[in-house]
Amino acid sequence: MGAWLMNLWCILRSYPEILLLAFACFFFIYSKNSVIPVNWPLVGMLPSIILNSHRLHEWVTQGLRECGSTFIFHGPWLARRKFLMTCDPANVKHIMVTRYPEILLVAFACFFFIYSKNSVIPVNWPLVGMLPSFIFNAHRLHEWVTQGLRECGSTFLFHGPWFAHMEILMTCDPANVKHIMVTRSSNFPRGDDFLKIFDVFGDGIINSELDVWRFQRKMHHTLFSSVEFRRFVAKMSREKVENGLMPVLEHKAQQGKAVDLQDVLQRFMLDSTCILVFGADPGSLSLSYPIVPFSNAKDDLMEVLLFRHAVPVSWWMLLRRLMIGEEKKLAEALKTIDCFINEHISKRMEEVRESKMQTKEKDMHESCDLLAFYINYRFEDEIGISKSFKFLRDNALNLLVAGKETMTPCLT
Incomplete structure (x- = not known):
């Protein structure tokens, strides 16, 4: 027996890795099968939690049951971590209510966050x-x-x-x-709060009430139901798909690159809506993907309107008075939008004036857009509506938003 032990000791001295491997096997098996975590030197109870991480809840439940509902978890010595784990109602009440109510507040906040999110x-x-x-x-x-x-x-x-x-x-x-x-x-009715939030749309159809709304709806229905306007829309849509959308998709396909289809369709609808409203193509859908300040400004406008819905009226009105935050972004966006719209209105009014002076018939593309229809429409017999520059601006913005912001989500 003594000779056998002496031989074993010589082998272990010659090959210490065998001793290390044997200890590691014992370490692994004992830590994995032990219900109560073993507090090993240096590493503490960390091996037990690692080996049982795939069944953590069951392992913790068994450990609490064996330890009488409470035990202290010891982490590695260098980490100096100790956690008190308990499921005793008296201990929980003492810790979370009597001594440390902030823990209860954090627990409620975590539940509040997870439940609201999911x-x-x-x-x-x-x-x-x-x-x-x-x-x-x-x-x-x-x-x-x-x-x-x-x-x-x-x-x-x-x-x-x-x-x-x-x-x-x-x-x-x-x-x-x-x-x-x-x-x-x-x-x-729209109500005062609605009109305050959407004040950027002025006297357009979005903010109109009762007789004014009925008149504008009737006016739009007259144009939209006309054969000439439908032909104009069909011709414009076909040309935009052939000359704008298809070349961009073919170019991306030849390059073998991924396509942000939402961005492509947003540009397609922006160009299409501008042609319908102004009779002019801003050319945002092209191979060069140009930056269109008006499009970015309109996106900022919609974000701020959503922000106004989410906060009290007094809050965003204070931001507007101080010209900070979202209201400052809205003011900058409106400058870009008004510059874009006013430029096209002035240009279109000049074209209509010249066509009347020359008594020259305009082609389908120039005569059937919405802005030209507004300019040529007679308002003398209508209720308190004057064909002012502001009226044209308000309705142009309303139609641009109604056209792009409704069709783009449908396409994407």
């Missing part, structure tokens, strides 16, 4: 309403709203913070939309 139907929390769900899903707003409408049966009421008095009815039911917008539109 909930399809917005949760109406006390004080803050559904605002947390809106903030957590702002990066995927369209998808989140679509999911919420689907789960709620196409209609739900969005509740904002209590102090903001912000309630928004959201619906995609065609019957509800027709009832609100057409059948009983007089029962659903």
